[in-house]
Amino acid sequence: EAGVAQSPRYKIIEKRQSVAFWCNPISGHATLYWYQQILGQGPKLLIQFQNNGVVDDSQLPKDRFSAERLKGVDSTLKIQPAKLEDSAVYLCASSSTGTVSYEQYFGPGTRLTVT
Amino acid sequence: GDSVTQMEGPVTLSEEAFLTINCTYTATGYPSLFWYVQYPGEGLQLLLKATKADDKGSNKGFEATYRKETTSFHLEKGSVQVSDSAVYFCALSAGTLTFGKGTMLLVSP
Numbered sequence: 001e002a003g004v005a006q007s008p009r010y011k012i013i014e015k016r017q018s019v020a021f022w023c024n025p026i027s028g029h030a031t032l033y034w035y036q037q038i039l040g041q042g043p044k045l046l047i048q049f050q051n052n053g054v055v056d057d058s059q060l061p062k063d064r065f066s067a068e069r070l071k072g073v074d075s076t077l078k079i080q081p082a083k084l085e086d087s088a089v090y091l092c093a094s095s096s097t098g099t100v101s102y103e104q105y106f107g108p109g110t111r112l113t114v115t
Numbered sequence: 116g117d118s119v120t121q122m123e124g125p126v127t128l129s130e131e132a133f134l135t136i137n138c139t140y141t142a143t144g145y146p147s148l149f150w151y152v153q154y155p156g157e158g159l160q161l162l163l164k165a166t167k168a169d170d171k172g173s174n175k176g177f178e179a180t181y182r183k184e185t186t187s188f189h190l191e192k193g194s195v196q197v198s199d200s201a202v203y204f205c206a207l208s209a210g211t212l213t214f215g216k217g218t219m220l221l222v223s224p
Contacts, residue, residue, distance in 0.1 A: 003158075004158070033212075040216065040217075041216050041217075042119070042204050042206070042214025042215050042216050042217055043159070043204075043212075043214050044214075045211050045212065048211065056210075056211060091158065091159070093159075103161045103164070104161070104212065106151075106158035106159040106160070107158050108156070108157060108158045109158055
């Protein structure tokens, strides 16, 4: 079974530029998550999708971050414009349901450096 | 709000030593508790979980017991290997996952 795929793996941009990350979850997984992991900290949930609807985006900085999950499969996370403090690893995860105890499967992440 | 506190690392051990990584949590209600592991260059992997008080999660020689009275979920392993070197995250879920800051484990031969 293929795991969660993310691209690109690394990205370096200057502040005020825009960037987009892509995630392909495990086939059949209805729930998709985007996390931000700043160096030395644990991952922080940015947004959760159930199929193509948003379940929780309370911690997403909506003035600069946006995410979509068209057709309930792949997802894209965008930052526009980027700030220095957005430097982090962006993790995508998926699970078969949204039930609290169900395992989330994580992708390898995209490491973003904003200079 | 919900929070998880882990012991700071790095934890440095020799092979075959006993491992304990402390984790305590603050949450309303009765969350599920998890340990995730992140090997260098890889994504997080679920190591073990416990969904109710007194449950013991175990996997690959690692164990953790859900202690409601002390709000703890300490990770233990009787004999660590070099291949266990990684960052370990304690997490709780009462709807969404809340992670601790992670503890790096370094095991030397």
